[in-house]
Amino acid sequence: MRVLLIGSGGREHALAWKIAASPLLTKLYAAPGNPGIGHEAELVTLDIADHAAVARFCTEKNIDLVVVGPEGPLVAGIADDLRAANIRVFGPSRAAARLEGSKGFTKDLCAKYDIPTAAYGRFGDMASARAYVEKMGAPIVIKADGLAAGKGVTVAMTLAEALAALDACFDGSFGQAGAEVVVEEFLTGEEASFFCLCDGATALPFGTAQDHKRLSDGDIGPNTGGMGAYSPAPVMTPEIIDRTMREIVEPTMRGMAELGAPFSGVLFAGLMISGEGPKLIEYNTRFGDPECQVLMMRLKDDLLVLLNASADGQLAHTSVRWRDEAALTVVMAARGYPGTPEKGSVIRGLEEAAGDGVEIFHAGTAINSGALIANGGRVLDVTAVGDTVGEAQRRAYATLDQIDWPQGFCRRDIGWQAVAREQAR
CATH class of the missing domain: 3.90.600.10 (Phosphoribosylglycinamide synthetase, C-terminal domain)
Structure with a gap:
């Protein structure tokens, strides 16, 4: 198989490393890649925002599968444009990627399908958001609705922090991503990351991890894109995994199908686990970074086989094996x-x-x-x-x-x- 991997971060290096080990692989390209990825793949200069140029490259190089790493291209609809050119893709459509691209969309989906999550409000102006925050009090969570490179979420422990976070959103600190804001109830418990490979109909559990978002030791300091992770996450017991599938993932898959946007690719559920069970914090529609790195180290099976099964709607006939370590x-x-x-x-x-x-x-x-x-x-x-x-x-x-x-x-x-x-x- 000839594969094009899109992305340039640590997640994509881990994916390249694992894909390169597949006996199915004949050629791996990466755009734009990085020096580490260059040890596993041929780096190519492509403007990944130019979907037509990516499609032309795939046609010229007889690419059998495109693996999209980061969320930006998915939310921008690269999977749709490549599929329209008869190119196989691992990753969700633009409509399905709204699960990450709009936090408000996901919260509304949770409300419609009784998926356990934090209570919330959606706001498009400072006055109404401020009134809600002042009514609810702190601690409270402020989220820019759109993609903000992992920096659009503030866990505000004081009212002043919450109002400052609202100001940042509505003053344009996060661009269009902050034009609408989601304000959420503060959840307590232990966070965990849960992954599923999906093909539009089937969601196959694909490992657990725990990320460390805060900058400094002791989980203090500002939120980051992630300062480390480990897998498996002990808090994700078999019972919690079963409940997560039944109460969160499966209703999401049904809901997206009913909306005409069946989900394929990676569904990454950020969870809060407490005595009440799992609650959804947010969805991502790609592998986590740095969670992907630990998952790839533990995965026993051929990743390329699994990606193909997702792209071809064959996950119902697929299983996943993990190293004990x-x-x-x-x-x-x-x-x-x-x-x-x-x-x-x-x-x-x-x-x-x-x-x-x-x-x-x-x-x-x-x-x-x-x-x-x-x-x-x-x-x-x-x-x-x-x-x-x-x-x-x-x-x-x-x-x-x-x-x-x-x-x-x-x-x-x-x-x-x-x-x-x-x-x-």
């Missing part, structure tokens, strides 16, 4: 992240640091005059497997400490909840 990834970020990261610093020692059972995925790197440099906020994902989360954690940090990059930083407590559980046994 845990996996953990630590994000190394550039100084200044999640604000304005410092770019251009040189990174050394990756070859010496890498070892058996450890992969260093590139998230925001580039080559300048032959040197590897930081070219983004989240730059490297140091990912390890181990018999326990604690062992994977030790191996990841031991590898990370060998990397020569003084301008980088990381959290030092990724996986702390799972490690605490292990130590309490």
Whole structure:
């Protein structure tokens, strides 16, 4: 098979690494990719916002499957345009990608189909949003309705924080994404990430993980795109997984089909788990980043077989096998992240640091005059497997400490909840 992978982050490097291991693969292209992905695929210069150009490339290169990594192209309808050109795609349509592209759309779907989630309000102006926030009080959650690169959500612990978050949305800090705002009840419990591969009719459970969104140790500081993750998530017991499928995923699949937008691709449910069971925080319509990295490390099966089954509507006849080991990834970020990261610093020692059972995925790197440099906020994902989360954690940090990059930083407590559980046994 000839495959085109779209994207340039750590998620896409992990996907490229796993796809490249498939016996089905004859050629892997990536657009635009990054230096790490370049070890697994041929990098091509394509404007992925120009769907016609992507379709022409696929036709010229006889591409059998396009795998879309990031959410932006999906929300923009790249899957629709490629399918219209008779090109097979792994990823949802524009209409189905509204589950991520509009938080208000998803909340309304939950209300219609009795899917457990936080109470909410939708607002298109500051006055009505402010009145609702003042009525509800803090803590409360403020979300820009559209895509905001992981930065449009504020968990406001005070009324002042909530009002400042509303100001940021309506003042244009998030562009058109903040033109409408969703205000949600503050949920308590333990967060977890749950993934399903979908083909429009069938949702196949595809692993669990726990992400660390806050910038600093102890889960403090601003929200980020994710500072690390581990898999599996102990809080996702078989009972919780069963309830998540019955109460959240399956009603969503039915609802989207009834709306004429059957969902195919990856359905990523961000959950809050409490004594009441699972509640949906939000949906993403692609693999999580950095959750994808730990899932790919644990996946025993051929990823390309699974992606094909999703694209062809064959998931009802498919199963997934996982390694018994845990996996953990630590994000190394550039100084200044999640604000304005410092770019251009040189990174050394990756070859010496890498070892058996450890992969260093590139998230925001580039080559300048032959040197590897930081070219983004989240730059490297140091990912390890181990018999326990604690062992994977030790191996990841031991590898990370060998990397020569003084301008980088990381959290030092990724996986702390799972490690605490292990130590309490």
